[in-house]
Amino acid sequence: MIRVTLPYHLRTLARVDDEVTLDVQGEVTLRSVLDALETQYPMLRGTIRDHVTGERRPFLRFFACEEDLSHQSPDTPLPDAVANGTEPLVVLGAIAGG
Amino acid sequence: MSGVRVLAGTRKGAFILSSDAKREKWDVSGPHFAGWEIYHAKGSPVDPDRLYVSQSSGWFGQIIQRSDDGGKTWFQPGTPPGEPTTTPEGMPKAESNKFVYDTSAETGAPLTTHQFYDGTQKPWEFKRVWHLEPSLSDPDTVYAGVEDAALFRSTDGGKTWHELSGLRGHGTGPSWQPGAGGMCLHSVILDPSDPARIFIAISAAGAFRTDDGGKTWKPINRGLHSLYIPNPTAEVGHCVHHIAMNPSRPNVLFMQKHWDVLRTDDAGENWHEISGNLPTDFGFVIDVHAHEPETIYVVPIKSDGEHYVADGKLRVYRSRTGGNEWEALTNGLPQSNCYVNVLRDAMAVDSLDSCGIYFGTSGGQVYASADAGDNWAPIVRDLPPVLSVEVQVLK
Numbered sequence: 001m002i003r004v005t006l007p008y009h010l011r012t013l014a015r016v017d018d019e020v021t022l023d024v025q026g027e028v029t030l031r032s033v034l035d036a037l038e039t040q041y042p043m044l045r046g047t048i049r050d051h052v053t054g055e056r057r058p059f060l061r062f063f064a065c066e067e068d069l070s071h072q073s074p075d076t077p078l079p080d081a082v083a084n085g086t087e088p089l090v091v092l093g094a095i096a097g098g
Numbered sequence: 099m100s101g102v103r104v105l106a107g108t109r110k111g112a113f114i115l116s117s118d119a120k121r122e123k124w125d126v127s128g129p130h131f132a133g134w135e136i137y138h139a140k141g142s143p144v145d146p147d148r149l150y151v152s153q154s155s156g157w158f159g160q161i162i163q164r165s166d167d168g169g170k171t172w173f174q175p176g177t178p179p180g181e182p183t184t185t186p187e188g189m190p191k192a193e194s195n196k197f198v199y200d201t202s203a204e205t206g207a208p209l210t211t212h213q214f215y216d217g218t219q220k221p222w223e224f225k226r227v228w229h230l231e232p233s234l235s236d237p238d239t240v241y242a243g244v245e246d247a248a249l250f251r252s253t254d255g256g257k258t259w260h261e262l263s264g265l266r267g268h269g270t271g272p273s274w275q276p277g278a279g280g281m282c283l284h285s286v287i288l289d290p291s292d293p294a295r296i297f298i299a300i301s302a303a304g305a306f307r308t309d310d311g312g313k314t315w316k317p318i319n320r321g322l323h324s325l326y327i328p329n330p331t332a333e334v335g336h337c338v339h340h341i342a343m344n345p346s347r348p349n350v351l352f353m354q355k356h357w358d359v360l361r362t363d364d365a366g367e368n369w370h371e372i373s374g375n376l377p378t379d380f381g382f383v384i385d386v387h388a389h390e391p392e393t394i395y396v397v398p399i400k401s402d403g404e405h406y407v408a409d410g411k412l413r414v415y416r417s418r419t420g421g422n423e424w425e426a427l428t429n430g431l432p433q434s435n436c437y438v439n440v441l442r443d444a445m446a447v448d449s450l451d452s453c454g455i456y457f458g459t460s461g462g463q464v465y466a467s468a469d470a471g472d473n474w475a476p477i478v479r480d481l482p483p484v485l486s487v488e489v490q491v492l493k
Contacts (some may be wrong), residue, residue, distance in 0.1 A: 009133055009158060038192075042177045045192035047158040052198055059157040093157050 002033055003088035007060075010048070010091070014041040019088050028083040030062060031074040048091060063090040101492040102448055103168065104456055105149065106464050107136035110482035112151055113464075114169045117477075121454055121468040124477045130172065131163065138229050138443055138486045141168075145237040146490050150256055152227035152242070160226050162194045162242075164256050168492075175256040193258045197224045197242070197250055200261040207267020212246065213275040222246045222266065229443060229486075231286035235293070243283035247274060247300040249312065262312035265298065270317060270334045277301035277337050277356075284442055285341045289348045297351060297366065302327075302337035305353065307366050318366030322355060339382045340442040344391035352394050352421070354384040354442070359396055361421055372421025377408055383445035387470060388453045392420040395447075395455060395471060397440040406437035406460075414457070416471050430474035431465065438463070443486035450491055458484025 005019045014020070022036040038045045045051065048060055056062070061070040065079045065087050081087035104115040111129025130136075134153045142148040151163040151172070164175045176194030199222055200206035211219035225245040233239035238255040248266045250259040265283075274281060282301055289295035294311045297318075304319040322336045329335075337356035344350065353360045353369065357380050360369040373379035378398045387393035394417050400408040407413065412431040415424040438459035448454035455471050458464045462481035467474045 007157070009155060012132070013158075013161070042192045043161075043174050046160070046195045047155075050159075051196045057157065057159060 001085045002028060002036070002082065003085055004033065004037055005088045005090045006044075007091060007093045010044060013043055013047065016041075021085075028078050029075050030069065030072070030078065030089075033078065033082075033089055034074075059094045061092045061094050063092055064088070100450065102450070102454065103141070103146070103490045103492055104446070104464065104466070104477065105139040105141065105169075105486075105488045105490070106458055106478075106481065106484055107139050107151075107443075107486035108458075108462070108482040108484050109135055112136040112139050112153075113478070113481055115464060115477050119450055121450075121466055122475075124466075126478055127169065129482075130169065131161075134161070135226075136485065137226060138488075140230050140232055140488045141490045142232040142237040142240075143234055144232075146492055148232070148237040148255075150230045150232060150240050152230055154226040160195055160197060160224075162227070162256050162259075164194075175254075176258070194252075194256050197227070197244055197259055198261070199224065199248060199266065200263040205263065206261070207263040210267070210271050212271055212281060213273060215276060219272060222248070222271075224248075225280060228282045228284045229286055231288060234288050234290055241286050241288075241296070243286050243298060245280045245282040246276075247281050247283040247303060249283055249286065249296075249298055251312065262308075264308070264313050265306060265315045268306075268315045270303070273332075273334050274300060274303035275335065285338075287341060287343050287351070290345045291348050295348070295365075297341060297343070299338040299341045299353075301339065302356075303334045304336040304338050305341060305351075305366055318362070319369070320367065321360065321362070321369030321371075323358070323371075324356065326356070340384050342385045342394070344386040344388070347391045350391065352384050352386060354381050354396055356380065356402060359384065359421065372417070374417070374422030374424055376415055376424050377413075381440075382442040383440050383457060385445045385447050385455070388447050388449045389451075390418070390453075390470075393418045393470070394421065395445065396424075397445070397457065399439060405439045407439075410435050410437060412436045412438060412459070414455070414471055414474075427467075427471040427474070429472060430467075436461075441485055444484050446487050446489040448489045448491050454489065456487050456489050458487045460484065 002022045100119040106113040111132045113128035116125045139151040147168040149165040153161040176192045214220040229243040231241040242250040285299035287297040299305045306315045327335045339354045349365045362369045381399045411433045414427040438461040445457040455467045460483045464477045
């Protein structure tokens, strides 16, 4: 079970109150986790990754286990603690807004 | 008895303001989509309970929301309630949020560049939907004016969107440039007498018209004079802020340009200035009385350097002569220490016998007049900054 923490506005869009949990088949990578997230919550498609390019949107970052994973390849395996559900993958707004 | 529903889009959500036809007591619903920018919300003239909303965020991009019950419930039409949330191939559906410029060989146009602020050329890049214009005859057909400037259309209730690429690709695109708010297509007017004719306006490119349902377009900017561009009478490059029409006279359009208020009596072939005795002819909104096609409304703004009303007074100006002769409407509006702006899509008129006029301000007030502007009262005073105002009459 993979845990994902979403920014507030994406939680309201997905209509979830807390972090979400996902089943991910195969290797646990940013790509496979986000694919599973967008499958379970299709209203999020395009809000984290661009609809067309699939690239991370510029003002979002990915963190896990106190590491910034934003710039690593989407096919790099995520830390074991994320893969086994001990730690969440955190999707974070890169800057605060008023 | 008739009722009125006002749809207010703000920097931090949408609000629905409802009243009976007296327009004295109002119920306020919202914020819907709290915390998100709502550039525009508009209902179908065919089915008033069908509402379309543009919800966007600099962080998370563009979302299209739809309601089929007058705003009680909402959904993203790319994933309608009760339908599978994935395609047969297992891909997630949310196509209603996907605005992709059409570059196909069959129907598209090459993705060219436009002029950027510094004069260099920059590729088109979709940012957000500024304006949603539902069809006059089909609740499932709706147009979207977007930034970077292009016109999209959905014929399936907002589930999918397709660009009418003849506008972006008609040839003058490299001369278009962003205004201070971005290179946005902000005005879409459908001609009630001719389904093939559409007027649009872009900041800063100008006004355009199609007579063949969006396949081909022509600039309609003859008569515009803009001192802030290298050629003040250029075919394109003008910062048109808004255009408006009374449906009974579809060849007559009124325009609030960056500076100057203008009108055309021949569907945009020629424009002439009607600023007359306005205290300043900079502004954003312009609208036309629902029953008197020569009665028009603007809210003069001090200047392009000071985006607030002049002299600390919030004044709507009305002309009953189609322009040039203007009177200030002030009853019920603050006449001291007021420094708000009224943005381009933030004024609307209703079609009740005594025409109602509505506008929203950057200070979060939404004002209404039930007597064509003679007297005003705030519906609400303390919303987030108002981006757009539309009104529906409910039977």
